[in-house]
Amino acid sequence: MRIAQLSAATQTPVATIKFYLREHLLPGGERTSPNQARYDAAHVRRIRLVRGLIDVGGLSVAAARRVIEAIDSELPLPETFDVAQRSVSDQLDPAAIDAGALAAVDTLMAGWHVSANNPGRLAAAGVLETFDEIGHVNHHGWFARYAAAALLVAEADLDEVDARPGREAKAETVVIGTVLGDALFSGLRRAAQEHISSLRYPNPNPNHDITETTKE
Amino acid sequence: MRIAQLSAATQTPVATIKFYLREHLLPGGERTSPNQARYDAAHVRRIRLVRGLIDVGGLSVAAARRVIEAIDSELPLPETFDVAQRSVSDQLDPAAIDAGALAAVDTLMAGWHVSANNPGRLAAAGVLETFDEIGHVNHHGWFARYAAAALLVAEADLDEVDARPGREAKAETVVIGTVLGDALFSGLRRAAQEHISSLRYPNPNPNHDITETTKE
Numbered sequence: 001m002r003i004a005q006l007s008a009a010t011q012t013p014v015a016t017i018k019f020y021l022r023e024h025l026l027p028g029g030e031r032t033s034p035n036q037a038r039y040d041a042a043h044v045r046r047i048r049l050v051r052g053l054i055d056v057g058g059l060s061v062a063a064a065r066r067v068i069e070a071i072d073s074e075l076p077l078p079e080t081f082d083v084a085q086r087s088v089s090d091q092l093d094p095a096a097i098d099a100g101a102l103a104a105v106d107t108l109m110a111g112w113h114v115s116a117n118n119p120g121r122l123a124a125a126g127v128l129e130t131f132d133e134i135g136h137v138n139h140h141g142w143f144a145r146y147a148a149a150a151l152l153v154a155e156a157d158l159d160e161v162d163a164r165p166g167r168e169a170k171a172e173t174v175v176i177g178t179v180l181g182d183a184l185f186s187g188l189r190r191a192a193q194e195h196i197s198s199l200r201y202p203n204p205n206p207n208h209d210i211t212e213t214t215k216e
Numbered sequence: 217m218r219i220a221q222l223s224a225a226t227q228t229p230v231a232t233i234k235f236y237l238r239e240h241l242l243p244g245g246e247r248t249s250p251n252q253a254r255y256d257a258a259h260v261r262r263i264r265l266v267r268g269l270i271d272v273g274g275l276s277v278a279a280a281r282r283v284i285e286a287i288d289s290e291l292p293l294p295e296t297f298d299v300a301q302r303s304v305s306d307q308l309d310p311a312a313i314d315a316g317a318l319a320a321v322d323t324l325m326a327g328w329h330v331s332a333n334n335p336g337r338l339a340a341a342g343v344l345e346t347f348d349e350i351g352h353v354n355h356h357g358w359f360a361r362y363a364a365a366a367l368l369v370a371e372a373d374l375d376e377v378d379a380r381p382g383r384e385a386k387a388e389t390v391v392i393g394t395v396l397g398d399a400l401f402s403g404l405r406r407a408a409q410e411h412i413s414s415l416r417y418p419n420p421n422p423n424h425d426i427t428e429t430t431k432e
Contacts, residue, residue: 048350056346078413085406108404112411120406127400130272134264136392145372146397147404149365154408156361158416176352178409181362182402184343188324188363189398190301190336192370195328197294200374 003029006039010047017047023061025050025068049172057179063087067179071171077161080171084178089119097122101129107140108147153185219245222255226263233263239277241266241284265388273395279303283395287387293377296387300394305335313338317345323356324363369401 007014020026026046029037046068053064070083094102094117105125114121131139157177164170223230236242242262245253262284269280286299310318310333321341330337347355373393380386 045351052346052350056343076417078410078417081409081413085409089406105403105407109407109411112407113414114407114410118407118410120403120408120410122403124400124403124407127272127396127403130268130396131392134268134392135261136389139376142372142376143400143404146369146401147408149368149372150401150404150408151412152365152368153362153405154412156358156365157409158412160355160358162416173352176347176350178406180343180346182398182405184340184359185362185366185401185405186398187321187336187338187340187343188359188366189369189401190305190394191321191325191328191330191334191340192336192363192366193297193301193373193394194294194330194334194336195325196367196370196374197297198329200378201292201294 001039002036003039006043006047009044010051012047012051020047020050023065025061025065049176052176053179056183057088059087059179067175071168071175074167075171077167077170077174080174081178084175085119088179088182089123092119092122092126094122097125098129098132101125101132104128104140108143153181157181217255218252219255222259222263225260226267228263228267236263236266239281241277241281265392268392269395272399273304275303275395283391287384287391290383291387293383293386293390296390297394300391301335304395304398305339308335308338308342310338313341314345314348317341317348320344320356324359369397373397 001009003014003017006012007017010017017026021028026043029039029043032038050064050068053059053067054061059067064087067084067087070080073080075083102121102125105121105128108124109121128139128143131137157174160177161170161173164173217225219230219233222228223233226233233242237244242259245255245259248254266280266284269275269283270277275283280303283300283303286296289296291299318337318341321337321344324340325337344355344359347353373390376393377386377389380389
């Protein structure tokens, strides 16, 4: 298809597609003349992936390019995970994080094989430091249950990666699951909070709209 | 204590404290003269909470104020949850979300009591729509495990709220758990991904630093 058809198929302006081409977020099409190229279904999928990373995942163009490069590379999957994780995480300096908070995270992750500079380990320690600072200090029992739930989610992620055929589909699943999975989980968590809350604190205000979700 | 001591106790510049006072993020101190006020431990805690919401939780000043007002109000806890959830969620229009994606989320949450405009339900549907668009369509089995994990986390959250003495401490736990809990969970999830990945794909590259976390 021509670039105008690619634009229609992906509901993405031609100018945006040209931007993706220039930024190496999208491979070039097959040249059919000096001014024309032909695109295929792989380009449609790639544009949707890039938009998912940037528009839904909130990645910068530079971060999206690193992630795309990891998908297209021959990196082993654990390193693809590593690139995807670093692209969606703030770069934290372990030295700037409170040693007590790092020790508390390591206690939550007892028995896990995690490298010292795993961005998730550092981010979690930063959050625990904030809990401590605001005087919310006895949280081990609370957050041990977060760690158990995180293991369930990570196992589901890796099972999905294993089930995908071929390296590119696996790598794409790693990336998209890492980038979009956080947003999905936090949405489900909020809905679950309302559900559990409605069970424990039955309707305090008859005007407050808590109804069983209707399936439309 | 005077404002200078409050500044030292919280490592927060006096100018920032005055900004919080003006923005009603922090209640005024007890007037001791026309130009002086006395602050106490409650002010120290509140400043740390505000900084946690803004600096770590990424809330805007307006969102932080809504959350603080919910803590200080006499709202029932389910409505405090509601305010906290809306403050950390994009406001999505249900009409703009694909009906198929909403139905898919409702299937994941089968049996939950969730209002139709719960921000988490809408956010999760938006994410599923993106998965569909990039051609990743058979995800029910994968994400049913996310929903089960989200229930575990929500139960842990509500148990922690129940265990806190008094309405203000409960409301503060609702707020801080909602705002910071997402960041904590996603950090633990990334660390868990590395752990599970290292079990399934044993060290592909001897130079890649995967070691059991040392407790320093």
